[in-house]
Amino acid sequence: MLRALLSSVFLISIVGTALAAEPNADRKSELLYRLKHDCGSCHGMTLKGGLGPALLPASIKEHSNEFLIDVIRDGVAGTPMPPWGVELSQDEAAWLVKKLRAGVSHEN
């Protein structure tokens, strides 16, 4: 009971911060552009995979948000996945993960 309560408090706080710190509209479109073109150079422009694995909703559904955010910010040592932490804040990486989970449209 206590445990459930605790974890729900925890969840709320995560959701809370994620919402509070969403990037502004300009930065969002910048991030989406980067995702498509810079992440896309290894993961494929449509994120269906390339040298790096696919980043489609189904391909990442087993991974937790924390894991994905860490991979994005810290990279995976010994593989080509570079650490993006210098360019992407925690909140920005979290927002990207949210976008990845929802599926990114490739119309623009």
Add this chain to the structure above:
Amino acid sequence: MKTKFVLVCALLLSACVTQQGVLRGTGDLGVVIERAAGSIKVVETTDRTSLYGLKGLGDLSHASTVFSRDGRYAFIFGRDGGLSKIDLLERKIVKRVMQSGNSIGGAISQDGKLIAVSNYKPGGVKVFNSATLDLVADIPATEIGDGKRSKVVGLVDAPGQKFVFSLYDSGEIWVADFANGNKPVIQKFKDIGTLPYDGLVTPDGRYYIAGLFGEDGLSLLDLWQTDKGVKRILDGYGRGKRKLPVYKMPHLEGWASVGDQLFLPAVGHHEVLVVERDSWKKIDAIPVHGQPIFAVARPDGRQIWVNFAHPRNDVVQVIDVPSRKVIKTLKPGKAVLHLEFTPRGEQVWLSVRDEDRVEVYDTRTFEQLTTIKADKPSGIFLTARANRTGL
């Protein structure tokens, strides 16, 4: 007077009616990939113009092109496994096949009859008849568990009707020999190093070199003496220096070979390495603006032009080969992705992705000659490649 008029008329008429049918060669043509739109622009380097565009080529986010030996057809390898054959003169897609789920590049055989494509998914190489695009041979890569096969990278053609390529996940180099028909003899070299990510063959077709991501070094195969096996070269070339994160994989295809020296991008360092051929020793490291992606020699070998990885990719630098110094820094615009010289090197064409344009520079004066509009341009491929091994 009258005949002259009639003549002009007739000339005009034929020019109008068969605007596309005017006799011309293809030696000054080229293809610019528009990576986001899945289209290409066909350009010519004599008057430096864009002639026409073609759409419907699928996902070209990582695309490359080879040319038939007569320079008439372009074969375009798309990210989505699409292989398209384009008639540059008739201005149309002649044939298009979806040959895999995810591909990375291709090559044309010495005799021009075979097109090979290297695939990520399913990992392997497929070989097609260049006239019909019918499948000729399927070479699945080594299994790596889960029913998956190793991704294939660094596919090139080599003399003797061979294709050479590297297996990213399983760390191998394979040589597929098609000299005796469509059933290739395959020679496999194992344990060549961790995570080979690209490969090149020297312009004479003798040495195949794979770049390794998992270690500071390169793997070398002498195709004249394959019995000697794969040798490690430049082991620990970055030792003692902190390696920077690599935001974009360098391309080896653009490695510059000048006389007995090779100029190559150092992975994770702001340097172009100079390596002496035969001894394979590093003889110099030239400091440059960022992590090099392409280091390409002007055809006469006097200059090396270098572009860089994100986020320092708005700059291009020119290295003077005799002095091994950067003699010019140009700022063509955001995201310079690729560069290509005209066959004799008087112009260089640069694609500037984020600015939607291709810039043409004079390589002697560094003057900007013209700008051509293109939608998120990436690779630029001129037909002179038709006659060069490994391109």
